[in-house]
Amino acid sequence: xxxxxxxxxxxxxxxxxxxxxxxxxxxxxxxxxxxxxxxxxxxxxxxxxxxxxxxxxxxxxxxxxxxxxxxxxxxxxxxxxxxxxxxxxxxxxxxxxxxxxxxxxxxxxxxxxxxxxxxxxxxxxxxxxxxxxxxxxxxxxxxxxxxxxxxxxxxxxxxxxxxxxxxxxxxxxxxxxxxxxxxxxxxxxxxxxxxxxxxxxxxxxxxxxxxxxxxxxxxxxxxxxxxxxxxxxxxxxxxxxxxxxxxxxxxxxxxxxxxxxxxxxxxxxxxxxxxxxxxxxxxxxxxxxxxxxxxxxxxxxxxxxxxxxxxxx
Amino acid sequence: xxxxxxxxxxxxxxxxxxxxxxxxxxxxxxxxxxxxxxxxxxxxxxxxxxxxxxxxxxxxxxxxxxxxxxxxxxxxxxxxxxxxxxxxxxxxxxxxxxxxxxxxxxxxxxxxxxxxxxxxxxxxxxxxxxxxxxxxxxxxxxxxxxxxxxxxxxxxxxxxxxxxxxxxxxxxxxxxxxxxxxxxxxxxxxxxxxxxxxxxxxxxxxxxxxxxxxxxxxxxxxxxxxxxxxxxxxxxxxxxxxxxxxxxxxxxxxxxxxxxxxxxxxxxxxxxxxxxxxxxxxxxxxxxxxxxxxxxxxxxxxxxxxxxxxxxxxxxx
Numbered sequence: 001x002x003x004x005x006x007x008x009x010x011x012x013x014x015x016x017x018x019x020x021x022x023x024x025x026x027x028x029x030x031x032x033x034x035x036x037x038x039x040x041x042x043x044x045x046x047x048x049x050x051x052x053x054x055x056x057x058x059x060x061x062x063x064x065x066x067x068x069x070x071x072x073x074x075x076x077x078x079x080x081x082x083x084x085x086x087x088x089x090x091x092x093x094x095x096x097x098x099x100x101x102x103x104x105x106x107x108x109x110x111x112x113x114x115x116x117x118x119x120x121x122x123x124x125x126x127x128x129x130x131x132x133x134x135x136x137x138x139x140x141x142x143x144x145x146x147x148x149x150x151x152x153x154x155x156x157x158x159x160x161x162x163x164x165x166x167x168x169x170x171x172x173x174x175x176x177x178x179x180x181x182x183x184x185x186x187x188x189x190x191x192x193x194x195x196x197x198x199x200x201x202x203x204x205x206x207x208x209x210x211x212x213x214x215x216x217x218x219x220x221x222x223x224x225x226x227x228x229x230x231x232x233x234x235x236x237x238x239x240x241x242x243x244x245x246x247x248x249x250x251x252x253x254x255x256x257x258x259x260x261x262x263x264x265x266x267x268x269x270x271x272x273x274x275x276x277x278x279x280x281x282x283x284x285x286x287x288x289x290x291x292x293x294x295x296x297x298x299x300x301x302x303x304x305x306x307x308x309x310x311x312x313x
Numbered sequence: 314x315x316x317x318x319x320x321x322x323x324x325x326x327x328x329x330x331x332x333x334x335x336x337x338x339x340x341x342x343x344x345x346x347x348x349x350x351x352x353x354x355x356x357x358x359x360x361x362x363x364x365x366x367x368x369x370x371x372x373x374x375x376x377x378x379x380x381x382x383x384x385x386x387x388x389x390x391x392x393x394x395x396x397x398x399x400x401x402x403x404x405x406x407x408x409x410x411x412x413x414x415x416x417x418x419x420x421x422x423x424x425x426x427x428x429x430x431x432x433x434x435x436x437x438x439x440x441x442x443x444x445x446x447x448x449x450x451x452x453x454x455x456x457x458x459x460x461x462x463x464x465x466x467x468x469x470x471x472x473x474x475x476x477x478x479x480x481x482x483x484x485x486x487x488x489x490x491x492x493x494x495x496x497x498x499x500x501x502x503x504x505x506x507x508x509x510x511x512x513x514x515x516x517x518x519x520x521x522x523x524x525x526x527x528x529x530x531x532x533x534x535x536x537x538x539x540x541x542x543x544x545x546x547x548x549x550x551x552x553x554x555x556x557x558x559x560x561x562x563x564x565x566x567x568x569x570x571x572x573x574x575x576x577x578x579x580x581x582x583x584x585x586x587x588x589x590x591x592x593x594x595x596x597x598x599x600x601x602x603x604x605x606x607x608x609x610x611x612x613x614x615x616x617x618x619x620x621x622x623x624x625x626x627x628x629x630x
Contacts, residue, residue: 011453014450015450015453015454015457018450018454019454019457019458022454023466026466026467026470026471027470030476033475033476134345137345137614137617137618137621138614140617141561141610141613141614141616141617141618142606142610142613142614143565143568143569143609143610143613145568145569145572145585145588145589145606146588146605146606146607146609146610147606147610149588149592149602149603149606150603150606150607153599153602153603157596157599164595247456247457247459248459248460250459250462251459251460251461251462254459254461254462255461255569255572255573258573259592266461269462269465270465270573273465273466273468273469273575274574276469278469281465281466281469284462285458285462285466288458288459288462289457289458289462292457292458292459293457296457
């Protein structure tokens with residue numbers, strides 16, 4: 001187990017290093033481009049050259065790269081061009097908002113999909129199973145920005161129940177909690193289908209296994225067979241997949257944040273991309289990859305821990 | 314040996330068209346798959362024959378006929394079945410021509426990403442060793458990015474206003490649409506090919522142990538022959554299902570880029586861009602947003618249901 005974790009850690013570090021090199025090369029290999037982004041496109045060549053000299057950009061590239069990585073590891077990602085504030089400060093605020101949205105979505109999605117997946121998996125081929133499967137395919141086919149459009153049409157314009165944007169101008173607080181409803185709904189609708197199908201597949205597989213059949217033939221009550229014998233084994237695979245899927249969830253969160261003007265990580269990255277705020281883009285991409293790689297690690301460790309066949313081998 | 318089999322041989326497998334008909338006939342057994350196929354065929358038909366349909370010019374802007382609701386005629390008594398957008402362009406025509414734009418770029422992007430992913434996967438799986446390690450590592454690096462983050466990074470670093478974009482415009486003489494289109498294809502290839510490679514590699518690792526591969530190796534066939542003639546055709550079942558799903562994702566991605574104004578340049582109709590155009594008008598833009606949202610959902614739904622139906626059938630035998 002320890003060996004596996006060690007191997008994964010090494011792989012994770014290698015991926016982070018490669019990603020950082022790629023990001024650095026894509027955004028900072030061309031010095032003049034950096035200067036024109038920072039000083040705006042209307043600056044003169046002389047101004048740009050002076051800026052480059054003053055900010056140490058004329059040193060060799062490896063030196064600049066290591067300095068960048070060293071600063072990034074200490075949480076210093078430079079200063080945002082667009083907002084003229086330290087990138088780390090921006091990141092902290094926006095990541096917190098995204099964590100609230102993402103956490104809520106993850107919790108609700110997992111609850112719904114476990115229930116639906118188990119309900120459809122224990123009765124494979126029944127009309128309930130088919131209904132749930134079709135519903136899952138239907139909802140995963142509607143991309144976030146399309147379902148957001150449709151939901152806004154229904155709940156904002158037609159029923160007039162909810163606000164159409166979620167800017168949280170007074171910061172996150174309980175009075176504005178209705179602003180969170182639509183973004184959460186959009187993300188849950190898009191994501192629960194895949195989780196449900198994973199759970200269903202795993203449950204259906206376990207239900208046909210020998211030990212479940214034995215338990216049923218032994219005369220145990222049906223509910224007890226499901227709770228004690230089937231569920232525990234069936235939830236290992238979906239659990240790890242759900243954590244792995246955090247990566248995709250983050251993608252969806254970005255779109256939803258842009259759609260509802262929710263001040264989160266995704267909106268920060270999107271606005272930086274539109275503005276050409278390279279330090280913010282670099283920082284956001286590094287953080288996103290870090291989250292993704294960490295979730296992969298946690299999912300691996302979780303799988304090993306939950307699955308005794310691997311744990312004790 | 315050959316004499317014996319010639320007499321007792323089963324009837325020759327139907328060839329070409331006949332086999333295609335048989336496969337389509339199989340699909341009929343799955344209602345879900347059939348429904349998906351109908352949806353997909355509808356949009357493909359529209360995309361191919363949109364020029365022949367009695368539609369208005371999707372780019373013609375009519376003054377005084379902006380943002381008409383659906384089923385209204387403008388001052389010149391031209392009927393707008395789905396209304397018009399904020400520049401007085403006919404929504405129905407834009408939606409139908411948009412199908413061509415979306416399907417053209419998404420099919421092209423999927424084909425490119427799939428080809429590269431298959432080459433990566435089949436060589437990594439068959440050759441193994443250090444080559445496999447390298448390919449898998451490259452794949453893991455790009456899969457570590459949430460997809461949209463990767464797209465945003467690629468398009469901001471190498472977008473139309475970057476040096477690559479300027480080089481493509483000036484040196485290759487491509488127009489704006491082609492520059493944006495090829496950048497979209499590059500971005501989608503980076504995010505999709507590793508996923509395809511991973512799937513193909515998994516299948517190839519399984520197929521590699523089969524007897525007919527050993528037989529081909531003993532016959533002295535070249536690795537290229539084994540990969541192209543023995544491995545890939547036998548991996549086609551799961552790959553066709555995956556390609557359907559993948560095309561759906563690519564369509565979502567392209568529309569998404571349009572929605573984020575990072576996609577194809579205006580004025581060509583692009584479903585994602587149409588939604589974001591409508592969004593800035595709030596309630597009044599609802600008509601402009603709903604139609605493209607329904608169009609993209611129905612197309613992706615069609616592909617997902619088709620993939621589901623195909624999988625169901627392939628699992629049956």
